[in-house]
Amino acid sequence: MTGEPVKKIVIVGGGSAGWMTAAALANALQGSCEITLIESEEIGTVGVGEATIPPVRQFNARLGIDEPTFLKETGGTFKLGIEFVDWYEIGKSYFHPFGQYGAEFDTVPFYQYWMREYLAGEPTPLDDYSMAWAMARAGRFEHPARDKRLIQSTFDYAYHFDATHYARFLRGYSEARGVQRVEGRVGDVSRDGESGFITSVSLEDGRRFEGELFIDCTGFFGLLIEQTLKTGYEDWSHWLPCDRAVAMPCEASEPPAPYTRSIARRAGWQWRIPLQHRVGNGHVYASAYMEPGEAESELVASLEGTAKGEPRHLRFTTGRRRKFWNGNCVAIGLSAGFMEPLESTSLHLIQYGILRLLALFPDRAMSPLLAEEYNALTSAEYERIRDFLILHYKATARRDSPFWEYVADMQVPDRLAYKMAHFRAHGMIVSDERELFTNPSWIAVYTGQGVLPERAPALSSYRAQVPVAERMKQVRTAMAEAVAAMPAHADFLARYCSSERQ
Ligand SMILES: Cc1cc2nc3c(=O)[nH]c(=O)nc-3n(C[C@H](O)[C@H](O)[C@H](O)COP(=O)(O)OP(=O)(O)OC[C@H]3O[C@@H](n4cnc5c(N)ncnc54)[C@H](O)[C@@H]3O)c2cc1C
Numbered sequence: 001m002t003g004e005p006v007k008k009i010v011i012v013g014g015g016s017a018g019w020m021t022a023a024a025l026a027n028a029l030q031g032s033c034e035i036t037l038i039e040s041e042e043i044g045t046v047g048v049g050e051a052t053i054p055p056v057r058q059f060n061a062r063l064g065i066d067e068p069t070f071l072k073e074t075g076g077t078f079k080l081g082i083e084f085v086d087w088y089e090i091g092k093s094y095f096h097p098f099g100q101y102g103a104e105f106d107t108v109p110f111y112q113y114w115m116r117e118y119l120a121g122e123p124t125p126l127d128d129y130s131m132a133w134a135m136a137r138a139g140r141f142e143h144p145a146r147d148k149r150l151i152q153s154t155f156d157y158a159y160h161f162d163a164t165h166y167a168r169f170l171r172g173y174s175e176a177r178g179v180q181r182v183e184g185r186v187g188d189v190s191r192d193g194e195s196g197f198i199t200s201v202s203l204e205d206g207r208r209f210e211g212e213l214f215i216d217c218t219g220f221f222g223l224l225i226e227q228t229l230k231t232g233y234e235d236w237s238h239w240l241p242c243d244r245a246v247a248m249p250c251e252a253s254e255p256p257a258p259y260t261r262s263i264a265r266r267a268g269w270q271w272r273i274p275l276q277h278r279v280g281n282g283h284v285y286a287s288a289y290m291e292p293g294e295a296e297s298e299l300v301a302s303l304e305g306t307a308k309g310e311p312r313h314l315r316f317t318t319g320r321r322r323k324f325w326n327g328n329c330v331a332i333g334l335s336a337g338f339m340e341p342l343e344s345t346s347l348h349l350i351q352y353g354i355l356r357l358l359a360l361f362p363d364r365a366m367s368p369l370l371a372e373e374y375n376a377l378t379s380a381e382y383e384r385i386r387d388f389l390i391l392h393y394k395a396t397a398r399r400d401s402p403f404w405e406y407v408a409d410m411q412v413p414d415r416l417a418y419k420m421a422h423f424r425a426h427g428m429i430v431s432d433e434r435e436l437f438t439n440p441s442w443i444a445v446y447t448g449q450g451v452l453p454e455r456a457p458a459l460s461s462y463r464a465q466v467p468v469a470e471r472m473k474q475v476r477t478a479m480a481e482a483v484a485a486m487p488a489h490a491d492f493l494a495r496y497c498s499s500e501r502q
Pocket of ligand 1: 012013014015016017018038039040041043044045046047048049050051052163184185186187217218219220221223245247282314316332333334335341344345346347348
């Protein structure tokens, strides 16, 4: 026996969050629930959010979305990781790859052997053992091999895509599955006097939409979760002080690279995201250390192609809502919280917000236990990601501006301090359960940003009979041969999913 089912869901907001939610609910609820999405063209969307991480592929697969069609419709390209430039020191770069380092050849993990050799004076950088970086650096791409014995199976990938086309693509998907789209601006929200639950939203033209479950996808407005329900916000700016961004696409001056670039700047950093039809660029900065005009000038001066359109200035406060699910309202997307786009985690948080909502899907009784569990899981996830982002700032040798001095000296959350202490002492990675960023990601950022262990993990010193140097050389040779046989990323795109987008 089940409780009385939810029959009417109202989603307010039609950015990536709104349409990802609509698509996933329409797919999961199979027409047995009325789903209405209200969005306002006049208000518009934030319109950025173009780099993703590998789990996005599971989201698409769950929805039955065909990869080449998706990439064609969104002007998408492949992403093998992120190159971080000037983060540790000006002039130094490293790569955060998707996938593992090397190939396991013993019970001791590959990275521990690398560490042992490196600390003993073998100079080969860790990047040289990443298949994803070998491909990215050479501008090549093909799908990972299914055969786990092959070096070509050791990388993973995600996408870059045009955020506006993405929302449009998902809108088509959702409408085809019965989602009703309403154009208009919500001006008023009604609540039940006793439970405090939202009962309906009304548009400025007077149309009213009743619902049993409301999803707040209104972006930074937080129309339902904050303006109506006064849920509260936990501010993390003291750890992640960037609070502004200026975005400006440009024409491509070269074939699209299969990776994102993040270049550290005086008071923040800049992204470069290559799509098929243009390059997305943006400068994320801390307003306490830089004026918007300066941020814009720095961005414009560094564009690699002719600018397309006007610069777009955005403001945000890093942090999260105190509750993501409050009563009969669930906040998904920027209305739930925002951490800067350094590791492309926002769309991922949307995806997991939706999947978690489906896993804990309520009936009309809206059990507070479901909300409690949703909030606990989501908070923990936000905090794990937050700490990984903070690491990028804390682990720096830069002292060339007040911004870098501040982040290098700041106190970090206890859990992060504990993880860093472990790695520094003996190269161990403390991994929390359900960690989105697994060992290779932490190793990439630790070692790329100068957090090196005093000694290698103990087990590696017992394995004197393993021919480590020889095995590591074999890995490098296998990687070089595999990359040489792959097509250029641009050629792969042209063949697989060429887009006509502008
Ligand atoms: C600078 C920057 C860079 C980013 N880069 C990345 C990235 O590389 N990767 C990544 O994963 N994420 C990134 N993000 C985050 C990503 O852009 C967002 O998570 C994603 O776009 C979802 O936004 P949203 O749908 O929550 O909000 P929005 O896009 O702002 O959409 C809000 C919607 O609500 C509607 N709305 C608001 N008020 C009302 C109202 N009163 N009535 C009716 N409708 C209303 C609007 O019309 C709009 O449709 C970035 C964000 C920023 C700020």
